[in-house]
Amino acid sequence: MSENKLSRDVFSAIADPTRRQLIHLLAEAEELPLHDLTVQFPMGRTAVSKHLTILKEAGLVLDRKVGRETRFRLNASPLREIQDWVSFYSKYWSMNMMRLNQLLEEEEE
Known part of the structure; x- marks a missing residue:
């Protein structure tokens, strides 16, 4: 390129x-x-x-x-491309945070 x-x-x-x-x-x-x-x-x-x-x-x-x-x-406006790219991967962060939350709740019990 x-x-x-x-x-x-x-x-x-x-x-x-x-x-x-x-x-x-x-x-x-x-x-x-x-x-x-x-x-x-x-x-x-x-x-x-x-x-x-x-x-x-x-x-x-x-x-x-x-x-x-x-x-x-x-x-x-071209920054939208970056926002869209990061947004796509945010679901992985959300899943990891949910898993961490579950782990912490299990340890408390």
């Missing part, structure tokens, strides 16, 4: 902690310019831009130009 194809995958896009932090910052604000995002990280503007590009390719971030400034905002 090519690097470009991987960067459009939502799971791959959120795998990096810096990108998850960018998502978090954008979720808290309606829209932020690149400068305001960059100052939140111990890296340069180019590195933050690369992370934002990966998020854009995954459809998680939208951008627009305002004069000479680029502003970014979150598009959370």
